[in-house]
Amino acid sequence: MSILVGSETRLVVQGITGREGEFHTRASIAFGTNVVAGTRPGKGGQTAIDGSVPIFDTVAEAVEKVGANTSVIYIPASGAPDAILEAADAGIKTIVCITEGIPALDMISVVEAVRRAGARLIGPNCPGVTSPGRAKVGIIPASIHRPGHAGVVSRSGTLTYEAVQAMTDAGIGQSTCVGIGGDPIIGTTFLDVLKLFREDPETDAIVMIGEIGGSAEEEAAAFAAEHLKGVPMAAFIAGRTAPPGRRMGHAGAIISGGTGTAAEKIAALEAAGVRVADSPTQLPRLLLEAGYRP
């Protein structure tokens, strides 16, 4: 088992003919992901990736004809909300949106519609989800992974790669790595992913990578204190030196009105018994100190 994506994943790539879509689909296939379809309205009936992946006009056709159950979206911000809604309407249950720069108010309506459709959205503005040895949905580099039993959840992209690489170098493999995205309004939160990891029999330890802004890390800490006792956990929070009132690249990374600081998040996590690293390179050591034996 793993969470969100795995050997049961049948992936449809929305925007498979674009530059990003094609590049990352190749990497996903090379990783062993079961890519069953791509969509590009008006090009239905053609194929992509050297003839190996059928293209459909709609997600609904991809579900109906080849049994797609998961979608990944590489479509520019102007069309991405529509792409998410189309996937949800077609009955896709796991939707991963890589796209950056979707207005927050659009996401409020989209997240609500996805919830009503009974689907789960990861992102937007996220690097995707990888279950090493099984499936890679999104843009996380394949080379940093090693199959194992530590779950990783993060708001960031390259910072996640840094942490996962450090784990792999230390011999700590991963069950699933989930990038939840750096926007203020996202489909799946730390809390949601922690709940999934708790239910996953193959995840024995958890690494959480947060950053300034909002209070999702504090909510996750409260959950960990109550429901993840005995699960070795380590965390890193980016932005200890970030000035207040400035957006640090990610739309959601901002200290506003004195709240959302790294210090508050670190204090909440430590109070919940989670070890917090000064550098992402310390995460493997902290997991071992927390009693994890890979």
Added chain:
Amino acid sequence: MKIQEADAKSLLLAQGLPVPAWKVARTPAEVEAAARSFLEAGAGRVVVKAQVLVGGRGKAGGVKLASSAQEAAEVGSKILGMDIKGITVRKVLVGAAADIVKEYYLGAIIDRASRRIVLMASAEGGVEIEEVARQNPGAIHRVSADPELGLLAFQARGLGLSIGLRDPLLSPFVAIAQGLYATMKANDADLVEVNPLAIVAEKASDGAAIQRLVCLDAKVTLDDSGLARHAGLETLRDLDEEDPTDAQARRLGINFIHLDGTIGCMVNGAGLAMTTMDLVKHFGGEPANFLDVGGGARHETVAGAMELILADPKVKAILVNIFGGITRGDEVAAGLIEARAQQAREVPMVVRIVGTNAAEAARLLTEARFETASSLDEAAEKAVAMAQGATQ
């Protein structure tokens, strides 16, 4: 994007909200003329307010009253050119001074936890809402707008009742609360705040004393991701208050925030860029900037980013940290080599490139005799040592 009070008030007016008339003035003479027009129209006094994008202008002396046009000009000449938290005041707002009976707070925000637009109101208006949240959180009342139906009248009424408003001010309050919501939706705003929302005493045309709810101040921040789909909002960007490097960063398509330290940072990805700054600090240095070159940066972007870093005379050392995913390490290395050939001054630099095409990058950097590091911690430590060496 933050916008000035006068622009925020225009957005509220466009949604039909009650905002008293104002004029923007850039010179004492303009202040005088504006004040005269309000006084001649019947105002007892006028208010002159500094237009800056930072809070606390009242405490800094940036808001003053005047009883005559001449006094307004004097007040104006003091406020114009004043420094408020490092920002020079270049313009002021002039309006009739209101006869305030009571002040409230009303704001619309995007609430991340509930993933809804939330309206917040408090009977403790006119002071910073963050202060109220700390001292007396029970005084802030909230209601969540429905993602599909919006802010419903009964919800707004409930909010008005909770802060003590009664007939005949309750209906106007509902219209104002719904107007804040409409302003948010119409402009892709992150925040729409009226503080104070005030009950003011006025004379009706027949001379009778009446009370009215008006938006005396306005603060709006816009979602950068929504700017492109609203014609005209980009023109509200106040270039007077913008650091020139911000405009250059926008042209390059990178995220750049100027800080006070001596170690220039160039990183791909926002989280990693923050982490790099944190590690510089952890090892005893001070970051000069936050800089995220973004995903898939090409060599021109890298060269432009290096120029931005070097434009800061305080920079004594540079740390480049790239974890290649979409970004190709060799592309970054080529950009660094190109930038160094053109750069105006010699600054020590440590480069760490891992991930996609890292081997090719390493070969280019070694040939060009760059100082490199293999881990993030090592790179940060080296940069700190370089900056300290440069100041000794």
